[in-house]
Amino acid sequence: MAAVIKKVGVIGAGQMGNGIAHVAALAGFDVVLNDISADRLKSGMATINGNLARQVSKKAVSEDDKNKAMARISLAEKLDDLADCDLVIETAVEKEEVKRKIFHDLCAILKPEAIVASDTSSISITRLAAATDRPERFIGIHFMNPVPLMELVELIRGIATDDQTFEASKEFVAKLGKQVAVSEDFPAFIVNRILLPMINEAIYTLYEGVGNVEAIDAAMKLGAHHPMGPLELADFIGLDTCLSIMQVLHEGLADSKYRPCPLLVKYVEAGWLGRKTQRGFYDYRGAKPVPTR
Numbered sequence: 001m002a003a004v005i006k007k008v009g010v011i012g013a014g015q016m017g018n019g020i021a022h023v024a025a026l027a028g029f030d031v032v033l034n035d036i037s038a039d040r041l042k043s044g045m046a047t048i049n050g051n052l053a054r055q056v057s058k059k060a061v062s063e064d065d066k067n068k069a070m071a072r073i074s075l076a077e078k079l080d081d082l083a084d085c086d087l088v089i090e091t092a093v094e095k096e097e098v099k100r101k102i103f104h105d106l107c108a109i110l111k112p113e114a115i116v117a118s119d120t121s122s123i124s125i126t127r128l129a130a131a132t133d134r135p136e137r138f139i140g141i142h143f144m145n146p147v148p149l150m151e152l153v154e155l156i157r158g159i160a161t162d163d164q165t166f167e168a169s170k171e172f173v174a175k176l177g178k179q180v181a182v183s184e185d186f187p188a189f190i191v192n193r194i195l196l197p198m199i200n201e202a203i204y205t206l207y208e209g210v211g212n213v214e215a216i217d218a219a220m221k222l223g224a225h226h227p228m229g230p231l232e233l234a235d236f237i238g239l240d241t242c243l244s245i246m247q248v249l250h251e252g253l254a255d256s257k258y259r260p261c262p263l264l265v266k267y268v269e270a271g272w273l274g275r276k277t278q279r280g281f282y283d284y285r286g287a288k289p290v291p292t293r
Contacts, residue, residue, distance in 0.1 A: 003115060003168040009034060009082035011102060012091035013044030015276075016119055019147025020089055022048045025069040026061065027176045032085060034076045041075045048073065051148055083109045087172060089141055091119040094244040099123065100131035107133045115165050117141040121241070122188040122248040126158035135160035139169050142189060143178075145237065153178045154189050187252030188245055196245045199237075200261050202230035206281075206293060207263040213281050213291035231281040232289075234264075235274030243268050 006029065010021045013035040021033045021044070035041045052066040061069075074081075079102075082088055088106060092098050099118060106116065116138050118128055129138035140156030153173045157166055173180050183189040188196060202216050211219065217229020226233075234242050242264060249258040267273075267280060272292070274280030282289035 005086045007085045009085035009088035013040045017091040018044035018047045023176045025072040031073045087115045089117045103131045122245040125156045125185045129158040136162040154183050156183045199230045199234045203261040203264045235280035239273045
């Protein structure tokens, strides 16, 4: 029998966290959205409200559904407020030491039967589970960005994840109206194992002068029917996240084909991380994005 999930905690009110809170609340779950910053919580709720309003305008949801979803979300600046959650999903920065610290602190206050999940896009679920007191009740639930629009969720079992946890997580994802792809616990799982090396190769193509930013993005949009060019997509994901995933692939699989492009490293060192910092492969500070190279 799968565990019953009624109350969901989400750690991190950023792009992924507020998206998960949005779809969970809309699906009828009580949600506790946690972040250490009151400003980030306020911004996260504003984003959820705006995205729900957009769904109402498109008649995807009713005004009543929107109001009920917003009412189901409570805000928390302390992990203690997640104590009675049945499932807690972590969406912190893609750095293993940060995630391990969160799980260590979280498990000290959670009820024993609660499931703990990570939205990590690349890090070993088995290794993260080892930082908890419940590796059998730990799983990877990797949502795609933007969460309200993307249909897929990757489920990743660690070596210790039990069947009850897996079935409960699969049922939870189904209630959100998402489709599950089950991945083995290998670096970057399925989507990013394929997607990020393509983005990295696009950056090498720019680095080596094969084409400029506009030409590379136009080539993949018009020549391969991709909805976004790879450099535009890298800016959307965040260049720091792209770099972190490539580093995980390079270190975890020990293959030179996953070596992060030096230009990607340089942009991250400059603090040009894409849309979230207003500069990446495009400069977003004006009325229209302008290539930076």
